[in-house]
Amino acid sequence: MTQQEYNGIMVIAEQKDGKVHPVAFELLGKARKLVEKKPQGVMGLVLGPETLDAKNLIEGGADRVFHVTSEIFNLPDELIYKENILPIIREIKPAIVLIGATTFGRSLAPRIAAALDTGLTADCTDLQIDDDGKLVQIRPAFTENILAHIKTKTYPQMATIRYREFSRPDLDPERKGEIILREPSVTSQNRVEILEEVTRQKTNIAEAEIVVAGGRGLKNAPDFITLQELADLLGGTVGATRDVVDAGFISKAHQVGYSGHRVKPLLYIACGISGAPQHKAGMKESETIIAINTDPSAPIFSIADIGIVGDWAEVIPRLLEKLKQ
Amino acid sequence: MRIIVLIKQVPEMDRVKFDSEKGVIDRKSAGVEINPFDLNALETAVQIKEQVGGEIIALSMGPPRAEKTLREAVARGADRGILLSDGKFAGADTRATSFTLARAIEKAAPFDLVIAGEMTVDGDTAQVGPQTAEYLDIPHVAYVTDLEEASDSSLTVTCNIWEGSYRKRMHLPGLITVTKDINFPRLPELKNKMKSREVEICRWDFSTFSDNLSPEQTGLKGSPTQVKKITIPPPIERKGQVFSPEETDEALAAIEKICREKRVSGGQS
Numbered sequence: 001m002t003q004q005e006y007n008g009i010m011v012i013a014e015q016k017d018g019k020v021h022p023v024a025f026e027l028l029g030k031a032r033k034l035v036e037k038k039p040q041g042v043m044g045l046v047l048g049p050e051t052l053d054a055k056n057l058i059e060g061g062a063d064r065v066f067h068v069t070s071e072i073f074n075l076p077d078e079l080i081y082k083e084n085i086l087p088i089i090r091e092i093k094p095a096i097v098l099i100g101a102t103t104f105g106r107s108l109a110p111r112i113a114a115a116l117d118t119g120l121t122a123d124c125t126d127l128q129i130d131d132d133g134k135l136v137q138i139r140p141a142f143t144e145n146i147l148a149h150i151k152t153k154t155y156p157q158m159a160t161i162r163y164r165e166f167s168r169p170d171l172d173p174e175r176k177g178e179i180i181l182r183e184p185s186v187t188s189q190n191r192v193e194i195l196e197e198v199t200r201q202k203t204n205i206a207e208a209e210i211v212v213a214g215g216r217g218l219k220n221a222p223d224f225i226t227l228q229e230l231a232d233l234l235g236g237t238v239g240a241t242r243d244v245v246d247a248g249f250i251s252k253a254h255q256v257g258y259s260g261h262r263v264k265p266l267l268y269i270a271c272g273i274s275g276a277p278q279h280k281a282g283m284k285e286s287e288t289i290i291a292i293n294t295d296p297s298a299p300i301f302s303i304a305d306i307g308i309v310g311d312w313a314e315v316i317p318r319l320l321e322k323l324k325q
Numbered sequence: 326m327r328i329i330v331l332i333k334q335v336p337e338m339d340r341v342k343f344d345s346e347k348g349v350i351d352r353k354s355a356g357v358e359i360n361p362f363d364l365n366a367l368e369t370a371v372q373i374k375e376q377v378g379g380e381i382i383a384l385s386m387g388p389p390r391a392e393k394t395l396r397e398a399v400a401r402g403a404d405r406g407i408l409l410s411d412g413k414f415a416g417a418d419t420r421a422t423s424f425t426l427a428r429a430i431e432k433a434a435p436f437d438l439v440i441a442g443e444m445t446v447d448g449d450t451a452q453v454g455p456q457t458a459e460y461l462d463i464p465h466v467a468y469v470t471d472l473e474e475a476s477d478s479s480l481t482v483t484c485n486i487w488e489g490s491y492r493k494r495m496h497l498p499g500l501i502t503v504t505k506d507i508n509f510p511r512l513p514e515l516k517n518k519m520k521s522r523e524v525e526i527c528r529w530d531f532s533t534f535s536d537n538l539s540p541e542q543t544g545l546k547g548s549p550t551q552v553k554k555i556t557i558p559p560p561i562e563r564k565g566q567v568f569s570p571e572e573t574d575e576a577l578a579a580i581e582k583i584c585r586e587k588r589v590s591g592g593q594s
Binding site: 016076078079082102103104106107108109110111113114115117118119120121122123136137140141142143144145146147148149150151152153154189190191192193194195196197198199200201204209210233234235236252259266267269277278284285288289290296301302303304305306307308309310314315318319322323 | 338339341343418419420423447449450451452453454455456458459460463464465466467468481483485486487488489490491492493494495496499505506548549550551552553554555556557558561563564565566567568569570573576577579580581583584585587588589
């Protein structure tokens with residue numbers, strides 16, 4: 001494999017029910033910036049029903065979009081996705097393939113990389129083009145203490161990238177590009193049956209603009225009702241530390257931290273949270289952090305914009321009262 | 326049912342200290358332990374064996390001291406352990422790791438099911454499970470949160486994926502990666518503890534694979550991704566204003582202002 005043969009950046013856009021995941025637009029926006037340093041095409045690849053509007057991907061920054069049309073892509077079937085993606089990558093030979101680091105992306109990308117026998121970097125937070133034209137993939141390692149800058153020897157250079165690391169570009173309805181419709185090459189497999197979708201995620205904490213989170217300072221499950229009230233008032237979502245999730249106060253869907261969800265809201269209100277490294281790893285990039293804790297030496301105060309030494313159970317109800325006025 | 330559980334020895338991440346000046350992990354600052362997610366993988370294997378019978382093999386790649394981790398796996402219900410240990414395997418990225426594990430699993434064949442934790446706490450990639458499945462040409466189901474039914478020919482599970490949860494039935498042989506939600510790993514039983522002290526842990530070095538693995542395919546040489554540089558993330562600038570208990574009124578005024586500024590439209594007014 002030589003570098004000359006491989007050209008362009010391909011973003012594999014995840015969709016569900018015909019709606020493209022926003023991380024795909026963030027990646028197209030980033031790809032447009034990367035091609036300023038090394039001019040090459042930006043391509044989108046989306047597998048989804050015919051009704052899906054692939055033109056959005058052009059408006060978001062793609063020059064060419066491959067749309068493999070089939071209803072079969074309305075199920076998270078890694079094997080069928082893989083079989084339909086491989087022939088396109090082999091034909092187009094992109095130098096770089098980017099995939100959003102969603103759960104499905106992180107399950108699918110390794111299968112594609114292994115099938116192509118190329119390298120894959122997980123969960124990147126930044127991308128650069130080096131002076132030699134190669135992709136530098138930057139990812140946090142060791143509980144986010146360091147950033148590893150990684151390069152790939154093989155082609156295509158593949159990476160999964162976290163949601164919300166890059167800004168979402170404004171769609172430009174004037175942008176011109178080509179949509180290439182493809183028939184799926186494989187529409188069935190007999191190794192994994194997808195029986196049903198049991199539940200659909202209700203709280204998508206990773207997308208919340210405001211998170212009101214509770215930790216060990218909460219005494220029981222009903223304490224979360226107060227936090228929920230504040231979250232509702234602000235248009236946000238309730239978060240929790242691992243302790244209180246393990247204690248059964250609230251479901252794992254709300255867990256923020258290294259082993260839970262990473263969040264990056266405009267405002268994070270930490271109530272009764274001491275700020276263990278594992279928790280901080282999941283929220284320290286929030287735009288503004290307010291921390292309320294009775295212990296003045298709690299580590300959470302070191303990353304807070306505003307710290308209040310006090311009991312959340314007194315502060316939050318008073319805040320609610322003020323906000324309702 | 327013959328089950329292979331992938332195990333990794335990792336630093337104790339809660340205790341490990343970090344030298345931010347040198348940009349390296351001080352590995353001596355903490356002990357090692359079995360990757361926490363692997364305990365859930367092992368418990369899943371034990372539960373399946375209890376239902377349908379069979380054998381559990383714990384497979385790990387690492388330095389010789391990782392033998393201890395495989396003994397712990399036996400104490401927790403594995404029947405035996407295989408350790409892949411050789412300088413030629415060292416420095417592997419997820420591609421080289423998966424490729425080597427796949428060749429080892431073929432050597433340990435026949436097998437029906439491979440179980441891995443959803444990720445390791447030191448690597449945090451979640452890639453090795455699905456990559457290994459591809460190199461073995463078997464199906465996989467990732468992020469499994471519930472085991473519903475196991476038989477000699479298939480496995481019915483629920484997994485958390487695609488912003489929802491899905492029930493899937495996988496025909497064997499296949500691979501699953503499990504989350505912490507799937508079970509509560511039990512403590513080692515006394516009889517297994519005794520067995521773990523005596524059991525022989527197989528050591529496979531590079532020469533074991535003379536027929537199916539070339540030196541270019543494993544370890545650092547077989548790793549297409551390479552860390553070129555380590556940097557320390559810039560500290561995030563914070564105002565860092567802390568109000569004492571006597572200043573609660575001022576504090577409330579300050580956070581009320583922020584809340585009003587940041588309130589999302591759609592929130593109740």
